[in-house]
Amino acid sequence: MQNAIIGGILASVACGVVGSYVVVKRIGYLAGGIAHSVLGGMGIAYYLGRPPIEGALVAALVFAVILGWVSLRMQQQEDTVIGALWAGGMAVGILFISQTPGYNVDLMSFLFGNILMISSDDLFWIAGLDVLILLIVFLFYKQFLAVSFDEEFARLRGIPVERFYLLFLVLVALTVVILIQIVGLILVIALLTLPAAVSGLYVRSLNLMMLLATLLGVAFTTGGLAISYQPDLPPGPTIILVAGAFYLLSLFITRFWKKA
Template identity: 45%
Template structure:
């Protein structure tokens, strides 16, 4: 059945897109979880919705719209969170709400409600085209490059920024870079699982991986693997049962997450 599914080009593209997103999310998600940036990623993701609305209104590529909006949101949040990690919640919340509201207003103003807007909310992995794959591939390569070359710097930054700064790690630069990478990952994930579910995809696999391994690199690799497994399984389920693909992927991830929790709890009691 799986082979039959893969005979369709859109299914093959969906699989490639899912795998590229998995590699990216594994790396970014690990950094999001260890830096406690889940809420902030949610903020960036939803601010991106404003970009989608704007892209429809002005008639440019939604990918460009989300990219621009997410990057802008990321830069603003990076500036705010750099000094005081604790007090950033409010601003993130404001950007979150304002971004989404802007998206809705732009959609209102666009003549003829674009049906496609919904797909950016819930994902449309089955409509990923060749061009999207190239863009995603490039971003994925960029994220992997940064993660490998600055690996220990990112580790030090995440663990003890004061010490990292003292040792000459470009903390400010990397902090901005990290949030921009989150924004990039968000833009990619918009296509795969949709905005609503991005936070779950960036947090579930690394959270699970964090319990199992003791180094950041391994958490990255393991969560990428988990993302890939969830994507493939979710796609298969959605194909077999004719369900929405993005939601299926996330439900598979959530099921695994709760199973993992249950097993851990049982082991604790035993």
């Protein structure tokens, strides 16, 4: 339980920071593609007897670069190609898992996560990825802001826009890998976008949006854990439902506010 709470807090850092960029840049679908295709890597790692997180990391990075290239070069068919890679990645994963001898893995825990089973090793992974993400965001804060706000202007100021777009997708990939440990890959997109989306309804600056999204992430994960604990519900879906309910409520409140 202690590991689960720490895991939730650590994951919220990445999802608050990177999720805010995903929301303002409106690339939820692309992030979803990265998240789901990661199952391919997890399946292969599992087949080879390696920890699934290693496979997830490799697959997330590879798919981030491929999908980024697709969205830059093939804008006409972008959504079709993302859809194909999304489903293809998952199919590869399921094939490898089915061919793995011995215990049949609990596919459900890949798909829907199991925050209660998080090990200390996992926590080190998550903390390490957090540090890496924050470091990159601090170093290139200006460029990320410029590229997500106004790409054309950023390009004219000499920013290598495409390189930063790919680097940004790498950050999304790292975050996805972290979040898969918490809620599994089906629900990643909700945890990546909902705290930031709620936060974006209330604040008018990207820094504050990231900070508030992180705090909301902590609230959603610990809140979801607490609610699921007593009736022994699966924590991943509970966390997502808490976040989703909060988002809808916030949407309603802010709309009502504007009208009043």
